[in-house]
Amino acid sequence: MSVTYLEAIRAAQEKALREDPRVFIYGQDVGEFGGAFKATKNLAKLFPGRVFDSPISEDAIVGVAVGAAIEGMRPIVEMQYADFSTCGFNQIVNQAATLFYRTGVKCPIVIRMPSGGTAGAGPFHSQSMEAIYAHYPGLIIMTPGTVEDAYSMLLEAVQIEDPVLFFEHKFLYYHLKAPALPTEALPAGKARIARAGRDATIVTYSAMLHESLAAAEILLEDGYELEVLDLRTVKPLDTDSILASVARTGRLLVVSEAWPWGGVAAEVIARVASEGLELLDAPPARINALDTPIPYHPNLWAAHRPTAATIAQAARKLLEL
Amino acid sequence: MSVTYLEAIRAAQEKALREDPRVFIYGQDVGEFGGAFKATKNLAKLFPGRVFDSPISEDAIVGVAVGAAIEGMRPIVEMQYADFSTCGFNQIVNQAATLFYRTGVKCPIVIRMPSGGTAGAGPFHSQSMEAIYAHYPGLIIMTPGTVEDAYSMLLEAVQIEDPVLFFEHKFLYYHLKAPALPTEALPAGKARIARAGRDATIVTYSAMLHESLAAAEILLEDGYELEVLDLRTVKPLDTDSILASVARTGRLLVVSEAWPWGGVAAEVIARVASEGLELLDAPPARINALDTPIPYHPNLWAAHRPTAATIAQAARKLLEL
Amino acid sequence: MASEAAADCSNPFLNKEVYLRAYRIMLQARILEEKLASLYRAGSIRGGVFLGKGQEALSVALGINLRRGDIYAPLIRDQAGRMAFGDTALDTLRTYLGSLLGSMRGRDGNIHRGRPAEGYYPMISHLGAMISVVAGALLARRFRGETGIVGATTIGDGGTSTGAFHEGLNVAAVEKLPLVLVVANNHYAYSTPNMRQFACRSLADRAAGYGVAVREVNGTSLDDCLHAIGAAVGDARAGKGPQMIVGELLRLVGHGEHDDFSYLDEKLKKSSLGRDCLAIAEERVISRGWATKDECQQWRKEFALEVDELAGKVLREPQPDPIVEDWCALSDKRFLDSPHCYKR
Amino acid sequence: MASEAAADCSNPFLNKEVYLRAYRIMLQARILEEKLASLYRAGSIRGGVFLGKGQEALSVALGINLRRGDIYAPLIRDQAGRMAFGDTALDTLRTYLGSLLGSMRGRDGNIHRGRPAEGYYPMISHLGAMISVVAGALLARRFRGETGIVGATTIGDGGTSTGAFHEGLNVAAVEKLPLVLVVANNHYAYSTPNMRQFACRSLADRAAGYGVAVREVNGTSLDDCLHAIGAAVGDARAGKGPQMIVGELLRLVGHGEHDDFSYLDEKLKKSSLGRDCLAIAEERVISRGWATKDECQQWRKEFALEVDELAGKVLREPQPDPIVEDWCALSDKRFLDSPHCYKR
Numbered sequence A, B: 001m002s003v004t005y006l007e008a009i010r011a012a013q014e015k016a017l018r019e020d021p022r023v024f025i026y027g028q029d030v031g032e033f034g035g036a037f038k039a040t041k042n043l044a045k046l047f048p049g050r051v052f053d054s055p056i057s058e059d060a061i062v063g064v065a066v067g068a069a070i071e072g073m074r075p076i077v078e079m080q081y082a083d084f085s086t087c088g089f090n091q092i093v094n095q096a097a098t099l100f101y102r103t104g105v106k107c108p109i110v111i112r113m114p115s116g117g118t119a120g121a122g123p124f125h126s127q128s129m130e131a132i133y134a135h136y137p138g139l140i141i142m143t144p145g146t147v148e149d150a151y152s153m154l155l156e157a158v159q160i161e162d163p164v165l166f167f168e169h170k171f172l173y174y175h176l177k178a179p180a181l182p183t184e185a186l187p188a189g190k191a192r193i194a195r196a197g198r199d200a201t202i203v204t205y206s207a208m209l210h211e212s213l214a215a216a217e218i219l220l221e222d223g224y225e226l227e228v229l230d231l232r233t234v235k236p237l238d239t240d241s242i243l244a245s246v247a248r249t250g251r252l253l254v255v256s257e258a259w260p261w262g263g264v265a266a267e268v269i270a271r272v273a274s275e276g277l278e279l280l281d282a283p284p285a286r287i288n289a290l291d292t293p294i295p296y297h298p299n300l301w302a303a304h305r306p307t308a309a310t311i312a313q314a315a316r317k318l319l320e321l
Numbered sequence C, D: 001m002a003s004e005a006a007a008d009c010s011n012p013f014l015n016k017e018v019y020l021r022a023y024r025i026m027l028q029a030r031i032l033e034e035k036l037a038s039l040y041r042a043g044s045i046r047g048g049v050f051l052g053k054g055q056e057a058l059s060v061a062l063g064i065n066l067r068r069g070d071i072y073a074p075l076i077r078d079q080a081g082r083m084a085f086g087d088t089a090l091d092t093l094r095t096y097l098g099s100l101l102g103s104m105r106g107r108d109g110n111i112h113r114g115r116p117a118e119g120y121y122p123m124i125s126h127l128g129a130m131i132s133v134v135a136g137a138l139l140a141r142r143f144r145g146e147t148g149i150v151g152a153t154t155i156g157d158g159g160t161s162t163g164a165f166h167e168g169l170n171v172a173a174v175e176k177l178p179l180v181l182v183v184a185n186n187h188y189a190y191s192t193p194n195m196r197q198f199a200c201r202s203l204a205d206r207a208a209g210y211g212v213a214v215r216e217v218n219g220t221s222l223d224d225c226l227h228a229i230g231a232a233v234g235d236a237r238a239g240k241g242p243q244m245i246v247g248e249l250l251r252l253v254g255h256g257e258h259d260d261f262s263y264l265d266e267k268l269k270k271s272s273l274g275r276d277c278l279a280i281a282e283e284r285v286i287s288r289g290w291a292t293k294d295e296c297q298q299w300r301k302e303f304a305l306e307v308d309e310l311a312g313k314v315l316r317e318p319q320p321d322p323i324v325e326d327w328c329a330l331s332d333k334r335f336l337d338s339p340h341c342y343k344r
């Protein structure tokens, strides 16, 4: 038996609903239908009245979640696609993210953000918005890249008493599999060494974890051993683990599927430059999506985002410096 | 006679309206009333029918501007405060910013964003959102820090055939003065050495330009000569000028009033680390607003944003490394 | 006329006790706001001051119909409603004057104050945004099996143009929540007149589009306001779903104290909309023999004295200290992201 | 019945020529979409396929009433309206099949295609967002002194819940723009039924809240649709301000071709809403003697052949090449931000 990334998300929600009567799930088509990606399949049936459809009103959906959280509930919101969270942006960054600081009252909501590109999805069903939200104070930004993390981090997210944006990657939904659900997990905020190596560090997260691991395989053929660090959460960002890895390897490549300007890769490089300059044997590098809208055509899309091949190429360049 | 930063913005709009029949101004209270800050004072009278009030509908305001631009107009939108652009966020980043790439049809709109903190303005009338928008492909992000730039860059913005977000700083509106309006200007995308120096480079923009210049004065007393580079536009970011300055000084401090995570400061440091690592004699540093909502109370606000004193302190630390 | 019918004292929403209480709160709010204006002119308040003068009747009528356990998310011009709901002159002054002892601890202030743990929600500035939040709060109460409670919030004529208004009210209607939404049509949104804001006959015409009950009310008449809002709150409490009230009135001051209201249409000002609800209510109180002119005068003096004393006290209270402030946007410190390179 | 009245051939909106043209376009759209569905099943299309089956009458009635110089921003289920406005089977196939020769050059595709320079606006996915864009376009036309033109767009029942719908329609009403907004209430937004989407009697009840004229129409009847939309477009063109049409119907396919429509309520399906507008229109065409069954059959065959041929041709066309693609989000290359560290 094996579990997919999507099944892990569904299972985590089922467990959260079962164990905590304060949890409910709200979003477009999440009820009877089980969600656009089936991440809430059967949950409406299992937990009558607690998993229900919203109108197409992202602003109100988030507002409802915040109000419910103030009154003691633990809402999980599903955005149908992260891209549509732009329509609920104001409530996320100005209502949810500021509540605790302004009032001292906690805002334990989870917003699930189906993110990232898949072939043919186009400019409005492919975005990686984690950097946008990480820029704002008051939010925790999770970006699980494994089945295990999808499960355990979502469960942790529901328990955290601050707003958590949970960026789950659509590309991993069906393809990524694990033998079983995990029974223990690293806490949020801690990065994980996904692959140990001595020649350079690739810092990455979410779907790019797998492209990076594949790139590491490619470079192994050249005799290079790359360390791959999975950030798991991009805010907080585990600066210590990044620095520790760079201290071992002396070289840093950051890989992110988001646009470059001010993204996770920029933030990671800025931190390493500021706090670990002397650790660097070569200039740190980054590889991001290209700085255009995400093209619809699979040919263009495949060139727009980083892939194992382009990551390997960038890593090779870094190693040769 | 002298001209304030605000008057320069008003004058630029008057000139644009006068010289180009395609220009119109749309936003809350911009008509008869002349805008919340009086940046459009008298313009409705001078240009009947071309400067008019919108409902409180940021999403529609931006949508209207995009539609009008497609049909050949040159709309200038005034957000009453940049903070409220969160409600028009979707139209900015998904409609305006993607139009040209998707369709090949240009989207010459200007959105004026009264930005940044003033004492007592609180969490929703003080934000600096330039990094949020700079993250998206398809937008030009202007952040004028002088009266001259407020004037000439706004005029240039109206001429540019791509969407321009014009982040004007409210703190500078009334206080910042110049002897006269400029007759020539650097083009957008080029940074300017606001003060030459040899010991370290401060890269900054907008209101922080003046705090940084004041910090440079403070350090002059210690015998340090700081170079202050005014970015003017944060996207495109004039990487060459930054690198050239760091090449001269060997030290980099980036100062921004925005929040730190993924902000302008992170992007600048990432670029310098990647493209000019060997130029650095010390780890690059940044100073930003603190990572909380912007507090209302003037005591807290003054400590939340960078000031000449804290910049000088950070610079001194950098110089002593 | 509705207001004549409402003057019928057998009307359950209109009895001496409630009316007098409402009137006294209106008076208190007015006097407190006058003090805020004078403190503003004196430079003691650094942020903006936005007053509810002329809107006290509509505002108090909502606040006074709420109970402990209800939810209330007031807006800019709701000083009277706030006080009816339990907010105090002391906390008002503390937030405006930046006292550390205020409910917002200097982090937010003025009209943005509240105590969410007590059902008193502080508005964010973005208009319309509180409607869905109150809807969510009511949903939570329903989950917890609470009945007979209501959630109330206010919006201006300008605020009805926001997408948030639309989405929030629609969600409340779909969920049949006990939401009471008072639309204060004071005919201006900052300087923007109604005709640049909407094109319908009355904002009340919006209700049918949501499947929401609606009452139109003369916002200058406390009688009318108490009656209509009392009925609306009663219906919401009884499970009849969201209730909208559209009050027609005029603010009698500028948008904020910095604004000279130069755009005010003289005709509107001279129309019945321009009448002062507080003066009208006082007249009614007196003509009905519920209090004498002298008593009203006396209350006015007492409140003014009280407010002056409170202001004096608050002005001596400690202000927030950035050194002591914890600068923490998260409740759970384990998840703080503060690398060395962020720190000052 | 409205449809009987409409069958009156003296009705200016209902004559043989227009009706036959509309019918033939519906047929063409249906056949083209069937081809798209089969190409989807064959794996030739990688993105989603979202079809308008059952909505052709409402859609074509809008498109056919527009002229060159008008503005049209169609939505998901508007293949028929698009073709009536001038879009071709060739460009449709090119965008779905990713041909470089398609109007979107592979950068966007499928239902997101358009040619803004020709007044044919490509939707972004975010529902409701096109309404204000069309309003802005109409404002520009007014600035340029153009009269007698209209701007038209479509929204679904689900899309009416967006803030963008509200803001956009309100702005159009305030500016009295010649906007025609067709609401296609197909009773589902993806899987979400009307009762989870809104609580008003009919979405037509929203119009009064904007001060906008409205017509309710049986969306399965081409007669009704041509009549009501013809009148609405005429009124808009004549300067009577925004016009809303609410068409009641059902889509006869899943949300997209990946969706099995398992949530469809059998009762709805069997109701008059579930009837196929194309079959009804064909029946009318025949019963009125405007064409014979054989002729209809013949057209069907011709269109199918044409579409098959086109698809064959398009499948051999070049696909976008990332090496040649300029990767440029700005029109003015001077302002490109592409530091060395971004480049691949």
Ligand SMILES: Cc1ncc(C[n+]2csc(CCOP(=O)(O)OP(=O)(O)O)c2C)c(N)n1
Binding pocket: B028, B056, B058, B080, B084, B087, C076, C077, C125, C126, C127, C155, C156, C157, C158, C159, C160, C162, C184, C186, C188, C189, C190, C255
């Ligand atoms: C979404 C949003 N846009 C703009 C503003 C700026 N703003 C503050 S108050 C105001 C006018 C509000 O008018 P109205 O809703 O009629 O309330 P009133 O001030 O008349 O009580 C505006 C435009 C805001 N607060 N929120």
Ligand SMILES: Cc1ncc(C[n+]2csc(CCOP(=O)(O)OP(=O)(O)O)c2C)c(N)n1
Binding pocket: A028, A056, A058, A080, A084, A087, D076, D077, D125, D126, D127, D155, D156, D157, D158, D159, D160, D162, D184, D186, D188, D189, D190, D255
């Ligand atoms: C703002 C926004 N939120 C969510 C979506 C995802 N989405 C795409 S189509 C759809 C259902 C649309 O329903 P409706 O408006 O009734 O149109 P129909 O599909 O029935 O034609 C949803 C939720 C979206 N496109 N835009």
Ligand SMILES: [Mg+2]
Binding pocket: C156, C157, C158, C184, C185, C186, C187, C188, C189, C190
């Ligand atoms: Mg108003």
Ligand SMILES: [Mg+2]
Binding pocket: D156, D157, D158, D184, D185, D186, D187, D188, D189, D190
């Ligand atoms: Mg629908």
